[in-house]
Amino acid sequence: MRAVIFANGELRDREAALAALRPDDWLIAANGGSRHCLSLGLTPALIVGDLDSLPPEDLQNWLSAGVEIRRHPRRKDQTDLELAMQHVFERAPEAILVLGGMGARWDHSLANLLLCFHPRLGEVPCIFIEGDQSIFAVRGKTRIDGAPGDLVSLIPVGGDAIGVTSSGLEYPLQDGRLPFGTSLGVSNVLVRPPATLEVRQGEVIAIVTRVASAGGAA
Structure with missing residues (x-):
């Protein structure tokens, strides 16, 4: 339920x-x-x-x-x-x-x-x-659903996200770091759904934007 x-x-x-x-x-x-x-x-x-x-x-x-x-x-x-x-x-x-x-x-x-x-x-x-957006927390390992071309932004909260590994995204991460207080994780692209994301240490807010209605600003 x-x-x-x-x-x-x-x-x-x-x-x-x-x-x-x-x-x-x-x-x-x-x-x-x-x-x-x-x-x-x-x-x-x-x-x-x-x-x-x-x-x-x-x-x-x-x-x-x-x-x-x-x-x-x-x-x-x-x-x-x-x-x-x-x-x-x-x-x-x-x-x-x-x-x-x-x-x-x-x-x-x-x-x-x-x-x-x-x-x-x-x-x-x-x-x-x-x-057109879905927003959720990532702690540990999670799956990211959507369609090819959807935007995926990963924003660390409360400190750096460490040991970040992803698959299915245009800009993959392999045991990487997302520094808190930067825009490094904004506007990645879903290329092979479902994507996977694992955060070994820290917490991340994920924002998935449907590409059909996506807009953005630099």
């Missing part, structure tokens, strides 16, 4: 969001992320958060539809997305997808994105879907 969390950020591509879903996904809304469910014609199984972004009439409609509501205090130590993830951990999903996780507030966006490294995730992948 996959858990799909709708956060209260921007949902830039409705078609990409719907295409990412499976019929048996467990749908959760983090606070105002329920508005994305409404716009897509979806009913979440669970809404989590302090509900400050949820209009009272919407809350009543969700209650009438049998949606489970877990309300938290407004004064709290976690974002609504992290609270939703904590509830998801109770169900031990095979993967977590986050839609609408990024928005105009960079503090929320960056904090949300770094939840890909949440200690309770363990081996469970957490993937942010942002329009």
Whole structure:
């Protein structure tokens, strides 16, 4: 079972969001992320958060539809997305997808994105879907799916990524180093999918951009 969390950020591509879903996904809304469910014609199984972004009439409609509501205090130590993830951990999903996780507030966006490294995730992948991009954490060894020509950027976080080895990319790495605070790992190209990536020491954020809608800046 996959858990799909709708956060209260921007949902830039409705078609990409719907295409990412499976019929048996467990749908959760983090606070105002329920508005994305409404716009897509979806009913979440669970809404989590302090509900400050949820209009009272919407809350009543969700209650009438049998949606489970877990309300938290407004004064709290976690974002609504992290609270939703904590509830998801109770169900031990095979993967977590986050839609609408990024928005105009960079503090929320960056904090949300770094939840890909949440200690309770363990081996469970957490993937942010942002329009034509998929964003996820790499610790140890992982597989990178996509189509030939897709862009793959590897950005170290918290320090250098050491012992980085890849296959299936135009610019391969063999026991290499990605220095923290540099752009060395940006805009590699997927040539033989699926690619593989292994990081012996450190952590990396991988961003895969579909080539059909890719754009870039030097």
